[in-house]
Each structure stands twice: as structure tokens, then as C-alpha cells.
Amino acid sequence: MxxxxxxxxxxxxxxxxxxxxxxxxxxxxxxxxxxxxxxxxxxxxxxxxxxxxxxxxxxxxxxxxxxxxxxxxxxxxxxxxxxxxxxxxxxxxxxxxxxxxxxxxxxxxxxxxxxxxxxxxxxxxxxxxxxxxxxxxxxxxxxxxxxxxxxxxxxxxxxxxxxxxxxxxxxxxxxxxxxxxxxxxxxxxxxxxxxxxxxxxxxxxxxxxxxxxxxxxxxxxxTPQQAVNGLSGKVWAKSIPKADLPTYQQTHTVISSKLVGGKPQIHVLSDVAPEGFKAVQPDLEDVFFSEIQAGIER
The missing domain is CATH 3.40.50.300 (P-loop containing nucleotide triphosphate hydrolases)
Structure with missing residues (x-):
């Protein structure tokens, strides 16, 4: 069917x-x-x-x-x-x-x-x-x-x-x-x-x-796995002060932000490692937010 x-x-x-x-x-x-x-x-x-x-x-x-x-x-x-x-x-x-x-x-x-x-x-x-x-x-x-x-x-x-x-x-x-x-x-x-x-x-x-x-x-x-694989090596994370979030949103492609231990942790999309960020394994949430952001920009 x-x-x-x-x-x-x-x-x-x-x-x-x-x-x-x-x-x-x-x-x-x-x-x-x-x-x-x-x-x-x-x-x-x-x-x-x-x-x-x-x-x-x-x-x-x-x-x-x-x-x-x-x-x-x-x-x-x-x-x-x-x-x-x-x-x-x-x-x-x-x-x-x-x-x-x-x-x-x-x-x-x-x-x-x-x-x-x-x-x-x-x-x-x-x-x-x-x-x-x-x-x-x-x-x-x-x-x-x-x-x-x-x-x-x-x-x-x-x-x-x-x-x-x-x-x-x-x-x-x-x-x-x-x-x-x-x-x-x-x-x-x-x-x-x-x-x-x-x-x-x-x-x-x-x-x-x-x-x-x-x-x-x-x-x-x-498939969800195909979606996640498409972001492999392109998602980076960093914990930042809450007051700095607007600056990072202007200088990086921020796809998500959530509180971890009371501090914002942002995920950004980039082909190369941004300074001070660590690589993270992308998940379907990263795919969702990155696709929505790309759709808005089209």
C-alpha cells in the first residue's frame, strides 16, 4: 500500500x-x-x-x-x-x-x-x-x-x-x-x-x-537517518552568557538555543569549526530547526 x-x-x-x-x-x-x-x-x-x-x-x-x-x-x-x-x-x-x-x-x-x-x-x-x-x-x-x-x-x-x-x-x-x-x-x-x-x-x-x-x-x-546524516560534521555547540545570545545570532547561524545548567547552550551550523565551539553529533531536532531556518530565508 x-x-x-x-x-x-x-x-x-x-x-x-x-x-x-x-x-x-x-x-x-x-x-x-x-x-x-x-x-x-x-x-x-x-x-x-x-x-x-x-x-x-x-x-x-x-x-x-x-x-x-x-x-x-x-x-x-x-x-x-x-x-x-x-x-x-x-x-x-x-x-x-x-x-x-x-x-x-x-x-x-x-x-x-x-x-x-x-x-x-x-x-x-x-x-x-x-x-x-x-x-x-x-x-x-x-x-x-x-x-x-x-x-x-x-x-x-x-x-x-x-x-x-x-x-x-x-x-x-x-x-x-x-x-x-x-x-x-x-x-x-x-x-x-x-x-x-x-x-x-x-x-x-x-x-x-x-x-x-x-x-x-x-x-x-x-528517512530520519538521512536527515541527520546530512548535517554530519556541521553542528557545533557552546555554552554562552544569556546576554551574549543576540551577538551570536548576528555573527553565527544559530539553529537552536536551550538552557543547560541555567546557561544557554547554542547549536550553530557551519562547515568549519567556529572558534570556541565543540563538535556535536546532530540529531533530528537540529535538522528540524536548520530546515525551518533555511525555509524562512528562501
Missing amino acids: QLTIQNLSKTYSNGVRALDNVSLTIPTGMYGLLGQNGAGKSTLMRTLATLQDADSGTAMLGDALGSGQVLDVLNQKEAVRRTLGYLPQEFGVYPRVSASELLDHFAMLKGVVNGKERGQLVEALLHRVNLWDMRKKAVSSYSGGMKQRFGIAQALIGEPQLIIVDEPTAGLDPGERNRFYNLLSEIGENVIVILSTHIVQDVMELCNNMAIIHQGRVLFSG
Whole structure:
């Protein structure tokens, strides 16, 4: 299974160009879409989830070897929805409805009309996301992580081939985040899972392939390791007094700054070692910030 996006563009009525000729090839497995808030991630996710139209471009979902059915995502919306699982950034629930009742309702809407079959499906899904013991509790009373796991359960109804999750770990504590990571990794073994996030760690932990998007444009696509290798030998670090940060920003290509032991530590991008800096092994965070900075300067 493969999702092929070509020259997808979207401009809103206020003039904001949310997608600017986006082209991506997304294979089976976990695929990270990394970008800051407002980068165009949610617009792309809603378009792929058939919730809004693009102005131009194509998105085709089908067998990567060309031997099976290929769906036109933008024009065959009903067919796409039958093979789609979607977990938006925020989703509402009925305030006093239990998890099992609500999941049963979603299964009915997805076309599982046989009551016995639906009951077996609900039980299996709640076990899979480790919510069976809490099945009689109202979903509105769940913690953030439990709600996200319930969201994954509803997204898995109908054995989808394409699953879209939009900012799924925002606001989760470390324990819930790890449980969510494990669940997504298991799901992503056999289907396409697109993970839209601004959290670099999500992509580092989960994804074999990724893209960085900024102001509606794709700045990088490939594997996380390819991205990191591209900065090998070019990232340098130094601890500096806080008051000196503006000077270094004027004289060096500063890609990030964070407090270490109460003092700013800056990472700069350079082909040669700047005076007083030490070489550091680049990571995906360095790639993200350097690509965003380069995108702003273009």
C-alpha cells in the first residue's frame, strides 16, 4: 500500500497559502509529518481525510506494485472513507456515554450492522487499546492519554489501510506518551499511519520515513537517518552568557538555543569549526530547526 501525493495546493479565502505544491510518497508503516503550528500539517491531514477540498493536485491511495485497486483520494471520498481511520487533534464525545456504548455507536456508523459481530469488535478493540477494564466509564471522564487510546480504537474500526493521527501526543504525560508510542508502533506494522506532529521526539521514536513541512512547503522528505546524516560534521555547540545570545545570532547561524545548567547552550551550523565551539553529533531536532531556518530565508 502506498499514498502518492503530487502538487497538492490549498489557499484559503483570507489569502493564506496553506499547501504549496506538496508532493510526497508515503509507504506502509509509520510516516512522520513534522512542522510547527500553522505549517500546513492539519490542512494536509484534513484534505487526505476527505474533510476539505484542495485547489489543485492529486492524492492516490493504492497498491505500491500497481496490482490492486487505486483510489483517487480527492474524488472518491466515500470509497476512501471506508478504508480510512482518522484521529483528529481534538474530538468531542457525549458527556455521559460509556466507552463501550460510544464505540458500538461508531461501529454502527461504519457499517457494522450485525449486533453480535459489533459486540465482538468493540470488545477486541477495547482490549487492544487497554481500556476494557474502563469500558463502562464515560469517555468524557478519561484522562488525556485514555481519550487518545479510545480515539485510536475508533480509528481502527473497519480495518483501515490508511490511518491519520493529528498531534496525538500533545499534552500527554511521559507514561501515557510511551503507551501511545507502543500502540502506534504496533498498528503501523501493516498499514499506512501518518503521524502529524510538532514534537520531534514523536518522529524520532516512531517513524521510518518523514517529511518536514513549513509554510505549506515540503522542506525535506526521506528517512530520519538521512536527515541527520546530512548535517554530519556541521553542528557545533557552546555554552554562552544569556546576554551574549543576540551577538551570536548576528555573527553565527544559530539553529537552536536551550538552557543547560541555567546557561544557554547554542547549536550553530557551519562547515568549519567556529572558534570556541565543540563538535556535536546532530540529531533530528537540529535538522528540524536548520530546515525551518533555511525555509524562512528562501
